[in-house]
Amino acid sequence: MSKHELTTTDIVDLLSVYGDALESTHPLDETSSETTVLGAQGNPSADPVDLIVMPVEERKTRRVLATAAIAMLACVAAVAIWTAVRSNETLDIAGNLETVDHRVDIPDELQPFVFPGETVLRTNPLVVIAAPPKELNFDTSQLGTEITFGRISDLPQDELDQQIDAIVASASWNRFDNVDLELTKLTLLWHRDSQVSATSIADGIVSETALGERSNIRDAAAGTAVRVWSSIHGPNSRSVAETIDDPGNLDDLRVPETVREHIGVDVDGGYPLGTMSGDTGSVDENYFYDHYEVAQEVAAVQMINGASSVWMRPIGGQVLLTGQDRETQIELVTYGKDGQELTRHQPFVFPGETVLRTDPLVVIAASPQELNFDTSQLGTEITFGEIGDLPQDELDQQIDELVEHLSAPGFARLANSEIRKLTLLWKTQEDTDAGPHLALIGVVDGVANEDVAAQTSATPSGSLLRYELKLGGGTISDDIANPDEPEGFRLPETVEEHLEIADAQGRYPVSGTVSVGGNEFTINYEVAREVAAVQMITEGTSVWMRPIGGQVLLTAEGDQQTQIELVTYNADGDELTRRLATVVGS
Amino acid sequence: MAGNFEALISDARPRLWRAFLGSLGVQRAEDALGEALAWAWANPERLSAISNPAGYLYRVGVSRSKPRAQPPELPAAAEIGLPDFEPRLIPALLALTPQQRTAVWLIHGCGWTYPDAARAMDIGESTVGTHATRGLALLRAQLTEAQPLKESP
Numbered sequence: 001m002s003k004h005e006l007t008t009t010d011i012v013d014l015l016s017v018y019g020d021a022l023e024s025t026h027p028l029d030e031t032s033s034e035t036t037v038l039g040a041q042g043n044p045s046a047d048p049v050d051l052i053v054m055p056v057e058e059r060k061t062r063r064v065l066a067t068a069a070i071a072m073l074a075c076v077a078a079v080a081i082w083t084a085v086r087s088n089e090t091l092d093i094a095g096n097l098e099t100v101d102h103r104v105d106i107p108d109e110l111q112p113f114v115f116p117g118e119t120v121l122r123t124n125p126l127v128v129i130a131a132p133p134k135e136l137n138f139d140t141s142q143l144g145t146e147i148t149f150g151r152i153s154d155l156p157q158d159e160l161d162q163q164i165d166a167i168v169a170s171a172s173w174n175r176f177d178n179v180d181l182e183l184t185k186l187t188l189l190w191h192r193d194s195q196v197s198a199t200s201i202a203d204g205i206v207s208e209t210a211l212g213e214r215s216n217i218r219d220a221a222a223g224t225a226v227r228v229w230s231s232i233h234g235p236n237s238r239s240v241a242e243t244i245d246d247p248g249n250l251d252d253l254r255v256p257e258t259v260r261e262h263i264g265v266d267v268d269g270g271y272p273l274g275t276m277s278g279d280t281g282s283v284d285e286n287y288f289y290d291h292y293e294v295a296q297e298v299a300a301v302q303m304i305n306g307a308s309s310v311w312m313r314p315i316g317g318q319v320l321l322t323g324q325d326r327e328t329q330i331e332l333v334t335y336g337k338d339g340q341e342l343t344r345h346q347p348f349v350f351p352g353e354t355v356l357r358t359d360p361l362v363v364i365a366a367s368p369q370e371l372n373f374d375t376s377q378l379g380t381e382i383t384f385g386e387i388g389d390l391p392q393d394e395l396d397q398q399i400d401e402l403v404e405h406l407s408a409p410g411f412a413r414l415a416n417s418e419i420r421k422l423t424l425l426w427k428t429q430e431d432t433d434a435g436p437h438l439a440l441i442g443v444v445d446g447v448a449n450e451d452v453a454a455q456t457s458a459t460p461s462g463s464l465l466r467y468e469l470k471l472g473g474g475t476i477s478d479d480i481a482n483p484d485e486p487e488g489f490r491l492p493e494t495v496e497e498h499l500e501i502a503d504a505q506g507r508y509p510v511s512g513t514v515s516v517g518g519n520e521f522t523i524n525y526e527v528a529r530e531v532a533a534v535q536m537i538t539e540g541t542s543v544w545m546r547p548i549g550g551q552v553l554l555t556a557e558g559d560q561q562t563q564i565e566l567v568t569y570n571a572d573g574d575e576l577t578r579r580l581a582t583v584v585g586s
Numbered sequence: 587m588a589g590n591f592e593a594l595i596s597d598a599r600p601r602l603w604r605a606f607l608g609s610l611g612v613q614r615a616e617d618a619l620g621e622a623l624a625w626a627w628a629n630p631e632r633l634s635a636i637s638n639p640a641g642y643l644y645r646v647g648v649s650r651s652k653p654r655a656q657p658p659e660l661p662a663a664a665e666i667g668l669p670d671f672e673p674r675l676i677p678a679l680l681a682l683t684p685q686q687r688t689a690v691w692l693i694h695g696c697g698w699t700y701p702d703a704a705r706a707m708d709i710g711e712s713t714v715g716t717h718a719t720r721g722l723a724l725l726r727a728q729l730t731e732a733q734p735l736k737e738s739p
Contacts, residue, residue, distance in 0.1 A: 011694075011729065017671070019607075023600075023603070028603050393715055396716070396719040
């Protein structure tokens with residue numbers, strides 16, 4: 001037996017060939033080019049200027065459809081009756097806009113702002129009840145206590161009208177932000193103690209300069225588009241708001257479809273970090289609420305808080321979770337409707353990192369710092385390509401291959417380790433016999449599943465290993481203490497902190513792992529977060545690099561016993577450390 | 587206006603036909619195309635105002651045509667004049683999730699752009715990319731299996 005390898009390009013070619021053959025054996029009816037002339041909207045008396053041309057094929061189709069219209073009308077009538085009874089259900093007919101279940105007619109210009117499943121209550125301004133939660137097809141007893149609030153549609157109509165009137169009419173209903181909004185859309189989520197305003201989302205334009213005291217729309221000028229989440233805090237309501245680009249832009253109002261899309265649009269990496277989008281949570285002694293925004297595919301959100309666990313079904317992309325003792329670190333887990341885990345709030349994700357995947361955790365390291373000094377004195381800068389410049393499909397493919405490679409049984413360096421985190425740093429082109437080959441450079445943190453006789457030390461099963469992917473291979477740098485604690489992964493903030501860790505683990509300031517080939521050597525050098533540039537000086541030459549993810553990868557001519565000097569600088573050019581060393585790598 | 591609309595339909599028809607054939611199957615494709623174009627004739631102004639009419643019409647065709655079989659039935663390659671074609675491709679394509687299959691077919695089988703496919707599927711471009719990438723990866727995994735060695739002549 002042998003492997004029959006098909007590349008992605010081969011498959012794409014095959015699909016194209018099959019499509020051509022399918023199309024050629026099932027051609028469009030050429031007689032359809034025979035045309036007749038009908039008036040616009042099928043009206044024969046229409047102005048000739050508005051005449052349109054319709055192929056025979058479509059005329060036939062229309063006749064068939066007309067015949068079916070009677071049956072369709074009966075169906076529509078049945079649907080109307082059914083929806084009148086079940087006012088929260090909607091029917092998507094021709095796309096995403098033509099919902100038929102409203103309590104009011106929707107003008108065409110507002111259609112795009114009504115998303116599938118929403119129930120329209122008013123149109124001036126647009127007021128909707130968010131789409132109901134998804135049905136769950138798994139055993140939820142494992143998730144702990146379910147948190148529920150009242151359904152908006154359960155409120156008596158007069159009471160609901162009164163509350164909406166109050167929200168719309170209030171000049172400063174958001175008392176913490178003291179903002180006066182011209183509402184574009186008001187989305188109602190739940191009610192609590194008959195209070196609707198406490199659980200809603202308002203999208204609109206600031207009418208007068210906001211005087212918010214503690215939100216990020218403070219001093220927002222008139223005309224600024226904002227989104228205001230109204231949360232609850234004890235018996236009172238409070239709100240948090242943020243600016244959005246344009247409430248007339250659907251993408252600013254729509255809940256992202258998938259977790260992947262959600263991560264992609266959150267430029268701050270706030271999701272699924274657990275840095276709540278919308279509300280950072282409020283603490284009242286030992287009781288707090290957390291507002292957590294999730295993608296549409298998320299059907300349940302679980303919050304694990306110490307020994308307790310609560311969960312909620314999102315509505316309108318929102319959950320509002322309550323818990324006690326905020327000091328305990330919260331873990332947030334999202335699930336699809338069939339119970340598959342989608343995201344897990346990761347204490348192992350650090351500021352500035354971009355989460356690409358969660359199983360295993362794959363991130364792009366935080367970007368390098370901006371430098372505020374003249375770098376010409378440092379010599380030649382060594383740079384690699386940015387991971388973020390890769391097309392999405394190519395990046396996905398590269399990660400797939402990398403994870404598969406690292407996870408393969410018998411992979412010598414990691415000895416069947418479980419990958420805990422893959423931090424991608426740069427991309428580069430390697431020259432191979434087969435031509436240029438794209439390579440990702442990064443750091444893998446994995447837990448050894450069996451005893452490892454690594455390069456630097458014998459590592460017992462269960463230890464966490466840090467493996468540096470670099471040009472032409474990789475190196476196990478060392479084992480990391482406490483693999484279940486984020487501190488084991490975290491980049492030290494300062495040189496001093498790094499040195500303290502070095503005392504315990506012996507990784508810094510030596511830390512560098514060196515490989516020597518021919519008359520060239522490469523050194524991985526791990527530095528603290530405050531280090532913004534690393535310079536390597538050898539006899540007569542100087543190269544330097546901006547660290548990313550605490551790593552630099554410096555290459556220079558030389559061999560074993562070459563003397564090197566490594567100097568680190570902060571962003572202002574202040575020298576932080578200087579070390580003389582001798583290349584003794586293998 | 588009529589000329590623009592006619593040109594728009596002339597451009598969209600063959601693209602839609604191929605897209606429907608592969609994603610919905612031969613039987614349903616005819617219905618879907620008829621439904622999509624009937625809607626187009628009834629809403630020329632609305633369609634002309636849409637930035638991606640083919641994508642929108644694809645959605646109209648899918649949502650208004652009656653589902654026949656899940657997954658759709660596609661002819662074997664040999665039946666459409668491809669006797670030496672990779673026999674596992676179409677079964678593997680049909681085994682994908684509907685979203686993956688549609689994304690793979692529209693982008694790689696029909697040459698649609700990501701924005702076109704995103705409009706047609708009513709999801710974000712990055713989501714389309716993810717579905718297409720995963721779909722291709724699954725196809726590759728299905729097709730990259732051990733093959734018996736051919737004997738030398």
